[in-house]
Amino acid sequence: MTSSSSEKRSSNHEGSSDGAKIVVDIKGNVKSPGIYTMRVGMRISQAIDSAGGFLSSADQKQINLAQKVTDEMIIYVPAKGEIKSSPAVMNAGQSSSGVNTESTLNSNEKSNGGQTVNLNTATKEQLQELTGIGPKKAEQILQYREEHQSFKTTDEIKEVGGIGDKTFESLKDSLSV
Template sequence: MLKTGKEWLIKQRLFIEIGMLGCLILSIVGISFLFFKDANSVKEPSTMMSYLESENQSQSSIELNQIDQSSTSQTEKIYVDVKGAVYLPGVYEVTNDMRLIDAVNLAGGFSDKADQKPVNLSLKLTDQMVIFIPEIGEVGAEETVQETSAPSLEANIVTVTENTEEMTNSAKVNINLADAIQLQQLSGIGEKKAEQIVSYRQENGSFQTIEDLKNVSGIGEKTFEALKASVTVGND
């Protein structure tokens, strides 16, 4: 009888322990479920915020690219011809938002003989513009620089206005009056060819037509074609 009662107590105790263990397991499972549910609920808004931030960054990048493309499309490459009293005369590639001073700097800057007073350094550059920088004391030069149109050159000529009767066109060089230095302002004419032109004029008299330049040694058809629109004999 005592043995039976003892066995019953052991069984009851075992049932109680099993029940407590089951409750503990259920509690752990429940707590874990609540924890992961809360974690997911926090993670979802965080993911949404990251997505929105990514979208905003993408939109900003697109807008910046559009602005850059717009700025690039408004800036164009053009070419200008810098002549006269600069260290490196020649044709230079520039952009249409640059000024005359930029072109002069590309050409090595003003020479020691340059007369800067009549030059409008703020003038905006245009394609095919010819820029002529005068020398100090150059005959007929006023203290202003003007922009004129020369249809034969299809370009804008920036040059010092001439008042002398001999120079009827400020965009052209009179080959019957110009000295060797002035002749060197012409495309393709260096010091040697300029001296040859002066010598030819002294030996044969004035040029009757600009085509007579081809009679000068060293001036062929190609050189003549490059400078014919920039010269005159004074009777046109």
């Protein structure tokens, strides 16, 4: 099913006890792709289960099943042998058409290649590819992201210790949320 007009509900009740809901778009090699309502705090593994699980053609090694889902996240499960040209998880707004937002499945570009790094989905290694960001600064960015749930805007990175206006100016074209 590829219709985005039908919203499916997660039957898994694990996650945040506050009952807050988020909506994710699950695509690719799952049994029932579509739009799913999940509870805050749930993991990608639970989202995949809600979509009926993986197809036999799915390349599960490209998916971080432990990552928490976020509202408007796109979870794309590639096929075995599919070239991983982009992350398996995207936040809202990311698309191969150049619309930008995670996690996760477009090319999250890096500053050294004219591409952008998504502050909400980038790994420590991806952050370190940014000009002027070393292991310690990357760790601080990840800690900030964890403590604040996510970055709302790219300039919010200035809240991370040691990243001021000057550093932000040199990074802003390499960042996305």
